[in-house]
């Protein structure tokens with residue numbers, strides 16, 4: 002009888018642990034189990050950096066789904082009010098790089114979150130994605146819009162100094178004029 006009880010308790014304990022691991026829908030858990038440790042992949046294409054980082058940082062491809070990159074790259078002549086058109090062969094090569102490394106094509110921890118949050122939509126902006134908005138909603142406007150060194154949330158590298166390296170860790174955030182972000 003005692004033995005049976007011990008076995009029952011052990012079984013229940015194991016089931017409890019297993020249940021927590023397998024049924025957890027928490028992103029952090031999954032990220033740790035499936036994803037690579039970096040937030041998103043670093044920018045790894047020199048041509049991309051040369052062509053797409055003159056007006057803003059070279060956004061790591063893992064911040065937008067593949068369909069978003071296709072849309073952006075097929076509309077470069079009217080790119081957020083600017084003309085960012087490139088030679089057709091360059092456009093083709095960069096599109097291939099961006100699409101292959103889009104948020105829904107890789108399993109980096111943070112890319113998975115951006116991809117899931119974008120769902121079936123193909124937003125033109127990272128800053129439109131609900132997950133992005135949620136992560137930034139507590140930052141006061143004086144640190145962004147009226148901060149001459151930032152201007153807008155599209156300027157990722159103003160605060161995430163290692164954005165092109167794919168790092169968005171909260172420990173690495175410095176807001177210009179305000180110092181390190183302390184949550």
Ligand code: HEC
Pocket residue numbers: 052053054055056057060073077080081083084085095125126127128129153154155156
């Ligand atoms: C001539 C300047 C210029 C060039 C070159 C340029 N962009 Fe942009 N890009 C802009 C402007 C302006 C915005 C809007 C920024 C804002 O609202 O603060 C923008 C925004 C973006 C955004 C959205 C950022 C957000 O708000 O989430 C993406 C993605 C982007 N660009 C990708 C690219 C890619 C890919 C290339 C290279 C093919 C490129 N850009 C080249 C001017 C440029």
Ligand code: HEC
Pocket residue numbers: 064111127128136137139140144145151153154155156157158159160161169170171174176182184
């Ligand atoms: C004005 C400074 C600023 C700008 C610009 C900015 N961020 Fe952030 N970001 C923050 C702060 C501060 C946090 C942490 C917010 C919190 O803890 O409440 C954050 C959080 C994040 C997180 C979540 C990090 C974590 O550990 O949970 C990601 C991912 C991120 N930002 C990506 C971006 C991207 C991509 C851009 C550009 C499109 C961007 N951010 C632009 C300040 C900024």
